[in-house]
Amino acid sequence: MDDIEIPAAREVPDVVRARVHVQVFRQIQEPPKRRYALPVAAGVVAAALAVGLVAVVGSDSGTTPASGKRETAQPAAPSEADAANADLDRCWSGLRGTPFAGQLPPRERVVPVLRVSQLQVNVVAARVDGKPIFCETTPKGVRLSKLDAQPSMVTGTGTGTLLVSPNGTIAGVLDPTWADPYLSVTSRSKNTIREAVKHKDGLFIFRSALSTINSTITVQPTPDGLALPVPYPPDPGFSITSQARYPSPELTECARKATDSTTVVDSDSWDAAATVRAGGDRIILATNSGGVAACVEQQSYTDFYAMPEPERRPMLLGIIPSIGGKPLLTGVIPLGGRSAELILPGGGTIQANTARGTYAALLESNIDPRAMTLRVRDNSEKVIYEGPLT
Amino acid sequence: MGASDRELWGRVVGGDQAAFEVLFQRHLGVVWNHGYRLTGSWDAAEDLASGAFLVAWRRRESAVVVGDSVVPWLLTVVGNLVREERRSLWRRGRVHRRVAQLPTSVDDHADDVVARLDARARVAAVAQAIGKLPAALRRVSELCLVGEVDTAAAAELLGVSETTVRVNLSRARARLRTMVGEQ
Numbered sequence: 001m002d003d004i005e006i007p008a009a010r011e012v013p014d015v016v017r018a019r020v021h022v023q024v025f026r027q028i029q030e031p032p033k034r035r036y037a038l039p040v041a042a043g044v045v046a047a048a049l050a051v052g053l054v055a056v057v058g059s060d061s062g063t064t065p066a067s068g069k070r071e072t073a074q075p076a077a078p079s080e081a082d083a084a085n086a087d088l089d090r091c092w093s094g095l096r097g098t099p100f101a102g103q104l105p106p107r108e109r110v111v112p113v114l115r116v117s118q119l120q121v122n123v124v125a126a127r128v129d130g131k132p133i134f135c136e137t138t139p140k141g142v143r144l145s146k147l148d149a150q151p152s153m154v155t156g157t158g159t160g161t162l163l164v165s166p167n168g169t170i171a172g173v174l175d176p177t178w179a180d181p182y183l184s185v186t187s188r189s190k191n192t193i194r195e196a197v198k199h200k201d202g203l204f205i206f207r208s209a210l211s212t213i214n215s216t217i218t219v220q221p222t223p224d225g226l227a228l229p230v231p232y233p234p235d236p237g238f239s240i241t242s243q244a245r246y247p248s249p250e251l252t253e254c255a256r257k258a259t260d261s262t263t264v265v266d267s268d269s270w271d272a273a274a275t276v277r278a279g280g281d282r283i284i285l286a287t288n289s290g291g292v293a294a295c296v297e298q299q300s301y302t303d304f305y306a307m308p309e310p311e312r313r314p315m316l317l318g319i320i321p322s323i324g325g326k327p328l329l330t331g332v333i334p335l336g337g338r339s340a341e342l343i344l345p346g347g348g349t350i351q352a353n354t355a356r357g358t359y360a361a362l363l364e365s366n367i368d369p370r371a372m373t374l375r376v377r378d379n380s381e382k383v384i385y386e387g388p389l390t
Numbered sequence: 391m392g393a394s395d396r397e398l399w400g401r402v403v404g405g406d407q408a409a410f411e412v413l414f415q416r417h418l419g420v421v422w423n424h425g426y427r428l429t430g431s432w433d434a435a436e437d438l439a440s441g442a443f444l445v446a447w448r449r450r451e452s453a454v455v456v457g458d459s460v461v462p463w464l465l466t467v468v469g470n471l472v473r474e475e476r477r478s479l480w481r482r483g484r485v486h487r488r489v490a491q492l493p494t495s496v497d498d499h500a501d502d503v504v505a506r507l508d509a510r511a512r513v514a515a516v517a518q519a520i521g522k523l524p525a526a527l528r529r530v531s532e533l534c535l536v537g538e539v540d541t542a543a544a545a546e547l548l549g550v551s552e553t554t555v556r557v558n559l560s561r562a563r564a565r566l567r568t569m570v571g572e573q
Contacts, residue, residue, distance in 0.1 A: 004566050005512050006536060009423040016436055017418060023440035024414065028407065028447050118553050191564035195556070209557040210564065261564055296524075301568050303561070305524060318525035 084112035084124045091124075091135035094142035100238040105133070105147050114200040118207045120290070120308065121265055123169050125203035132203050134163040134171040134237075139290030139308075140269040141241030145171070145233075152231040154219060159204075161233045166213050168263035170206040170230070174199045178221045183230070186216040189261040189301075196223075211259040241268055242288070248272035251284050254295035258304035265306055266290070273356040279324025285358040292332060292358060294319045313357070314374055316389045327363040333376045334385050342389075343373040392416075395460045402450050410450075414443055417461055420537075424465050427536045428472045428521075430514030442467045456543045463547060465537040469529070472521070519569040520562075527562035530555050535562065 012020075092107045105128045114125040124135045128147055136143040143165050151160025151173050158175035170183065174197070184194040187210040197204045197219070208215075217230035244251075251272040255264050270286035270293055277283075286293040293306040296319070305319060316331040333340050333354065340359040342350040344367060352361035369389045376385040392412065401409035421442050425435030445467050446453065446460075454463045520531045533544040534555065541559065545552040 004516055004535065004563070004570055006427055006516065007423075007513055009419065010426075012419045012422050016422070016432075020418060020422070020436060020439045020443070021414065024443040024447070025407070025411070027444055028410075119557060187564075189564070189568070191567065193560045193564075207553075207557075209560045262561065301565060303524075303565065305526075320524045321522065 080115050081112060083117070083122070084115040084126070087115065087122045087124045087137050088112060088126060088135050090137045091142045091144050094137075094240055095144060095238055098238070098240055103146070103238070104144070113203050114198065114205060116198050116205040116207055119265070120306070121167055121169065121207065123171060123205045123207065125171060125200070125205055127201075127203075132162060132173055134169075134203075134205070136163065136165055136167060136169050136171075138167055138241070138266050140266040140288055141167075141239060143167070143169075143237055143239035145237040146235055149233065149235045149237070152233045154228050154230055157221070157228065159219060159221075159230075161230060163237055164212050164217070164232050165236075165239075166211075166259070166263075166267065167265045168208040168210075168212055170208060170212060170217060172204060172233070174202055174204040175221065176202055180222055182220045182223055182225075184218045184220075184227065185210045185212060186218075187211050187261045188214055188259075191261050209263060210261060211263050213259050241266055243268050244271045244288070246271045248284075250275070251286055251295060254282070254284055254297050254302060255304055257297065257302040258295060260302065262303050264304045267304075271356055273358040274330070274353045274360040275355070276328070276353050276360040276362050277324070278326040278328075278362050281323035283320065283323055283328065283330065283360060285330060285355075285360055287356045287358060292317065294330065296320055296323065298323065312390070314376065314385060314387075314390055316369060323362075327366050328360065329363065329369060329389070330358070330360045331374075331389060332358050333374070336378050337376040337384060338379050339377045341375050343375060345371040349375075394458045396455050396458050399450070399453060399455050399460055402447075403453075410447060413460065417464060418443075420461055421464050421468055424468050424532075424537050425472075427513060428469060428517050428532065430510055430517050434475075438468050438471050441471045445471070454547055456546045459543070462533060462537070462539045462543050465533055465539065466529075466547060469532040515570050516566070519566050522569065523562055523565060526558050527565065530558045531562040531566065534559055535566075 088107065088110055092104060095101060095104060109128050110126045110133065112124050112126045116123045120139050122137045126133050126135065131147055133147050134145040143163070145163040149162055151162050153160035159173065159178065161170060161172035163169060163171040174181065181197045181199070182194055183197045183206045184192055185208045186192040191210055193208060193210050197206050218227040219230050220227050251270060255267045255270070258264050266288065269288045271288060273285040273287050275282065275284045280299055282297045284295045286295065291306060291308045292310065293304060295304045296302065310317070310332050313332050313334045316329065319330050320328060322328050329342065335357060337357065338354065340352040340354045342352060342361055344350065350361050350363065352359035372389060373386060374389045375383060378384050395413065398409040398413050402413065418439060422435050422439045425438035426432055429435060442464055446464060453460060456462045520528055520536065523531060529548060530544055533539045533547070534541060541552050541555045545555045548555065
């Protein structure tokens with residue numbers, strides 16, 4: 001695991017094997033009443049809960065059931081060509097009302113070549129009368145490279161960039177002699193990712209999880225080849241992104257710090273929501289019409305996590321277990337909710353910070369969320385939800 | 391070559407303890423080592439191995455066999471038990487105390503003892519750092535970095551795309567380097 005040390009596996013000593021065997025099989029053979037009194041049974045529920053949370057935080061489909069099993073009965077996916085054309089349509093329609101509209105090539109002459117979709121960002125490489133053009137769509141914006149722009153070439157090669165976006169896209173033309181290139185991004189925080197480049201017909205697309213803003217980008221013609229510096233294109237292309245309705249300097253600064261390492265998609269589109277801080281750390285939840293996000297500022301690291309709109313409300317969001325040494329609970333509440341409080345097992349309550357349909361609450365100690373109740377009130381103080389945090 | 395995990399688990403679902411015994415013997419080592427890597431404690435690893443196989447038996451109908459292996463799912467169960475132990479009031483602090491405790495046996499070679507202490511501290515540091523990661527990053531770290539499950543299998547188990555797993559893995563690695571480096 002790179003520089004993170006994981007110990008080598010050891011053989012299980014016979015005495016340990018025997019003890020574990022006795023523990024397991026003795027209890028398996030006991031009657032059900034005793035079995036379900038065991039504390040490990042709680043782990044079963046935790047398993048389902050935790051896997052479900054992953055679906056919210058990490059899924060690009062947002063449809064994972066709490067069991068962790070992938071749903072098998074899904075509607076047929078549109079073909080890649082259909083999806084690419086839909087993305088291109090979105091790029092053109094998004095830019096239609098902008099000052100750039102007159103500079104766009106006719107949509108009907110755009111022929112898609114390659115599409116890469118990752119974490120709500122879709123990128124299409126296409127050609128217009130043989131000339132390359134790249135379209136990036138995000139939940140809240142579109143970006144298009146300029147058709148007449150010249151690629152910024154990697155010195156001495158036929159590879160060059162035409163689009164490097166703050167949403168983590170690096171795209172351009174590929175040297176025709178390169179069959180298996182690898183690209184690396186080293187962020188300002190000195191973290192590096194290196195992955196194979198997706199390419200077709202002389203065009204390439206790379207999606208970076210690390211920020212591409214003022215980062216160092218290199219490319220290797222072969223997996224073991226010399227790393228060559230990749231220049232940024234001089235022109236950012238045409239773009240339009242929905243702006244936050246309620247800009248927050250704190251959120252803007254947090255997102256900016258996060259881009260030292262992480263790609264923050266649609267960074268200008270987020271409205272600040274519930275916020276808590278502890279011990280010098282802070283979490284700022286954020287919303288836009290496409291989903292929910294969290295900017296987490298810790299003394300050592302700032303990171304930004306975006307996720308699609310949760311499939312239900314209320315819903316616990318498993319973003320990070322604690323900040324500043326204090327257990328943290330975050331989630332979304334039913335629309336129309338204006339305040340939220342957590343009712344503890346002993347009857348005490350914790351008033352959560354609540355804003356724009358989200359809440360965040362710090363706990364004094366670790367308490368199982370399943371033992372708590374969430375109470376949500378609307379503007380008129382009427383209780384509109386009281387029940388599990390889910 | 392014996393029966394595959396998938397075949398055996400089909401029998402386990404029907405209540406076949408003999409099939410479960412085969413899987414237990416086959417995968418105890420992986421599960422036990424995973425418990426150690428997530429806690430830095432062999433004592434805790436033993437408890438976790440027992441707990442994971444008990445959960446596996448009781449939840450046998452909802453187990454997820456990935457490809458032809460039940461290992462990724464078993465490792466997920468171990469990870470959830472670790473979190474449950476940390477979360478639970480009933481057992482609060484027990485894992486952490488175990489992580490911090492010194493080796494229970496001390497031999498005559500001081501250098502060897504120091505080396506083992508260092509190794510234990512490094513494992514504990516990684517385990518604690520992983521425990522502090524956001525859920526999506528933590529889960530892929532536990533499966534792919536600690537459990538050495540490949541990204542395709544992790545994606546299938548978690549019900550997300552392999553790309554999502556790889557992206558989260560990159561972010562987790564970056565964070566862990568920073569977090570472990572500071573400890």
